[in-house]
Amino acid sequence: MSRASAVAAVLALVLCACSGPPPHAHGPASVSPDPPSPTASDTNDPVGLPKAHGEQRAVVDVYAHDRPGMLSPVVAGFPSLVYVPNSESGTVSVIDPKTYKVIRHFVVGRRPQHVVPSWDLKTLWVNNNDGNTLTPIDPATGEPGRPIAVEDPYNLYFTPDGTTALVMAERLNRLDFRDPHTFELRESMNVPCRGINHADFTMDGSIFLASCEFSGHLVVVDLPHRRIREVVRLDRHSMPQDVKLSPDGTTFYIADMMKGGVWLVDAETFKVSGFVPTGAGAHGLYVSRDSRELYVSNRGAGSVSVISFAKRRPVAIWRIPGGGSPDMGGVSADGRRLWLAGRYNSEVYVFDTRDGHVIRRIKVDRGPHGLAVYPQPGRHSLGHTGIFR
Numbered sequence: 001m002s003r004a005s006a007v008a009a010v011l012a013l014v015l016c017a018c019s020g021p022p023p024h025a026h027g028p029a030s031v032s033p034d035p036p037s038p039t040a041s042d043t044n045d046p047v048g049l050p051k052a053h054g055e056q057r058a059v060v061d062v063y064a065h066d067r068p069g070m071l072s073p074v075v076a077g078f079p080s081l082v083y084v085p086n087s088e089s090g091t092v093s094v095i096d097p098k099t100y101k102v103i104r105h106f107v108v109g110r111r112p113q114h115v116v117p118s119w120d121l122k123t124l125w126v127n128n129n130d131g132n133t134l135t136p137i138d139p140a141t142g143e144p145g146r147p148i149a150v151e152d153p154y155n156l157y158f159t160p161d162g163t164t165a166l167v168m169a170e171r172l173n174r175l176d177f178r179d180p181h182t183f184e185l186r187e188s189m190n191v192p193c194r195g196i197n198h199a200d201f202t203m204d205g206s207i208f209l210a211s212c213e214f215s216g217h218l219v220v221v222d223l224p225h226r227r228i229r230e231v232v233r234l235d236r237h238s239m240p241q242d243v244k245l246s247p248d249g250t251t252f253y254i255a256d257m258m259k260g261g262v263w264l265v266d267a268e269t270f271k272v273s274g275f276v277p278t279g280a281g282a283h284g285l286y287v288s289r290d291s292r293e294l295y296v297s298n299r300g301a302g303s304v305s306v307i308s309f310a311k312r313r314p315v316a317i318w319r320i321p322g323g324g325s326p327d328m329g330g331v332s333a334d335g336r337r338l339w340l341a342g343r344y345n346s347e348v349y350v351f352d353t354r355d356g357h358v359i360r361r362i363k364v365d366r367g368p369h370g371l372a373v374y375p376q377p378g379r380h381s382l383g384h385t386g387i388f389r
Contacts, residue, residue, distance in 0.1 A: 075375035085112035088367030114370030119158035157383030160205035203249030211240035278305035289335030318356030330373035341368035
């Protein structure tokens, strides 16, 4: 039995007891007019993985705990806010999602790249890349704390068991293993590529697939043994960005800014299985609250492509009137809004996920990048601007 099948069988025992997800938050603009069969991943039920011949399908969805209303007790008292790191200004803007107003503004370190929820959901970490610090934010108050010295923290992830922080030291071409609370360095791993920056985990959490944007590679990191298992070479002139695992755990989706689309990579063999064109500057990847669709921000095209996981192709495209530069962000807790930073326009875009229209454009400081919508549903955070399980 393959690793994916074995894990699916185990997860089935847990997830079968869960009730079905709430109704979809999407309207006609984001749903294909010819829906697939009920057993595909485009249904109301968690995604099914095929088992051995003659056995019942195992129920698996890696995002099953990310449905609307499934907030952890840890975050129950936190105010709903949107945190925007402004890379060129060295600041963070805090937006009230109800009024769409900037209600707080504070200075952090040099070139803040992403706002990352901690594994235990109790802290938000601002990654001050050039400042070599992490600034903590208390999500109960929205106020910043004392920075911690951390070398080259372009991006930040946490192992699924919460025992280790993974710092993506992009300019150093290094993956640092640190304490998830104190960020004391435990071990460093040099990677055979340039510009390591975004990643996601296999369903069982044993593999960390990371993108290296400046050399066009993906690195497969064996976490238990702390070693590079292999390097995946994409096409010439590729510039891979965000990485996201499909709900059924079988496929990684990798945005490619230079190719203008998304690569599909098998999550067991790590072989490239396809490419889906979306738009110029494909950059950020976000899963809908019902696990049906993947939102792809096309930074160069000023649009968002909606990919159906079942069909493995775009079923809608949302354009920003007059253009823009949609970058990184997240989905609201109820699934009805997609928030994205406008990297080169000093603004934030808010899309209605039911029909794709832009609800608001909110002015912020220069260079807004990896904004975090918080809190979001989920039991724990795996990092970036919010990968929850």
